[in-house]
Amino acid sequence: MKETTKRMLGACGMLERDKNMLRKRSVSLCKEMVVDELLIQMLQADGILTDSMAESILAETTSQKRNWRLLSLLPKRGPQAFSSFCTALRETEQEHLCAMLTEHRERCVDSPLPLPMQDTAKPKRARMQESLEMCLDADSPGISAVLPCSHDFYLSHYQQSYRMVSSPRGLALVISNVTFDPPAPTGLPNDLDRRVGGEVDEEVLRKVFTELDYTVTLHRNLSAQGMRACIEQFTRRPDHRMVDSCVVCLLSHGVEGAVYGSDGQLLELDWVFQSFDNAHCPQLQNKPKIFFVQACRGEEMDCGVDQTDGNERTESPGCEERDAARERESREREERQRERMKLPQRSDMICGFATLKGTAAMRNTKRGSWYIQELNAALRQRAKDTHLADILVQVNGRIKEREGYAPGTSYHRCKEMSEFTSSLCKNLFLFPKYCPQE
Incomplete structure (x- = not known):
């Protein structure tokens, strides 16, 4: 029929x-x-x-x-x-x-x-x-289920990679702030609008990381202090000792270096990363810690420039990675002067940001944010055989292709760009749906 x-x-x-x-x-x-x-x-x-x-x-x-x-x-x-x-x-x-x-x-x-x-x-x-x-729905024709890693691929890559065979692969925390308190009479700095499509983003992340064999915990509309307490509790979970990685996703409004709680107060991202470092979260030492931040990092809109000559540039921005590498080299030089068996305080981390430093994200729509959409699609299709850093480079490229809307501009004339920082020390393959053979 x-x-x-x-x-x-x-x-x-x-x-x-x-x-x-x-x-x-x-x-x-x-x-x-x-x-x-x-x-x-x-x-x-x-x-x-x-x-x-x-x-x-x-x-x-x-x-x-x-x-x-x-x-x-x-x-x-x-x-x-x-x-x-x-x-x-x-x-x-x-x-x-x-x-x-x-x-x-x-x-x-x-x-x-x-x-x-x-x-x-x-x-x-x-x-x-x-x-x-x-x-x-991962079984729908438009969005495929996460593709599994093959046994041959695992055997050819696991020795140069982080261990990633525990089941679950790790614990995942998603904090999604969609609605915000109105400003007090004495005044919060911003009247933060409801994040349209935030529910879609959080559900997309919950589903894809569940399929990647993470145990996902989702919290909605937390104050800055509530976010802090939630993260502290998460870092203390004894389950981290038995798994091979962890994931943290923060979805909210934000500024450079911080994200907003539902009460309009800011939570510093540096504190978040510090909470998972080798000193404060020893259960995750030598294990990859993966962060995704869907939030503005400033107020500037990138309206793009006309391409004048040559082929379209395709390389990743990379500035954050180079900065992270320089910082890591500096830390490693300092550590070499100390006892050999010590670890750098902050290592084995990778963080994907929806926007560049100092720039605002495009307005969310009821179907969610561009960054989470592209991240979801890339993880489903490429996690089976692609280093996570390379996946994020691919996401950067897809975001670069898009054009969007910003208040006060003509439709489809503003650009957006995502980026990531990395202090990984090995290859990070998620090896989805791979179970070690006895």
Whole structure:
């Protein structure tokens, strides 16, 4: 039945007037549209795109190629394709593109197709929720389950890598601040808005690290003092002795070097890292400590610059890594002057930041943040055979391709860039779903 429906859909193309409008607006759509997993899954839910079509679109290496690929398929996908496409644009917060495409329909009173306007808003909203659940479902066609590491890959890499075979692999802590107290009369420095899409990010992280065989603990909307107490309690857990790593994810508003609690007070990131160092958390000595921070690190917006010549640069920013390496070398020189068996106080850490120093993250949407979306996809596809630092380089590259919205600017004209710091001493492969053979 499903195959019959697909054949019928392919045989009956889009209405000529809708084809013409897509053709007329194709240049603007190619430049400004964001084709991501949620938009594609909404079109799949409507039966407009098949699984193989969705995969071919998302496999394209640049945003413009993804846009052109989708626009070339839509005219062949039946008379409902245009209406479903407009609804998907509106539900993914690209209303200006939807309005641009539907101008001609507002003048056609006898249109045989339902207009993607207010009368269809409620059922489409319900379907969007289903699509969101699909995004979070590892078994859905858009987001695959974490791919397993092979026995051969493990045997060829484990000797140069951190031990990573315990089950669970480690403990993971996710602290997600979505809502914030209003400013007191005496005044907090900022009136912190609700982090739209924060619930999506926290659920994405919970699911992917559970699949990576971590025991995940999630805490929501903690004050700065509550975050501090939660982290202190987490570092004291005796389970750390029996596992091979740990993960800490902090999702909140932030400034350079700190994140906000739900009460508008700041928690210093340096204190967080110190809490897990070799002196304060001996249970994790010589084990990798993995941190992810989804928060602003300043207020500047990166509006980008025009590329003037040459091929697009693809190297990782790396400045944070070089700084970390210099700091590590300095510490190691000092340590060599002391007793040989001592460890540097802070080592075996890697931290992924959603933004560069001093810059603000793009506004979150109801489908979550760019950084967590890209991190989730990269971990699922590449953790089976890729060093974690290389995965974060790939995430940097995907974020660099995107363009977004910032208040006071034109749509899709601001840039974002993620980065990471590292004091790892070995290769860090997660070896997902690998169980050591007896």
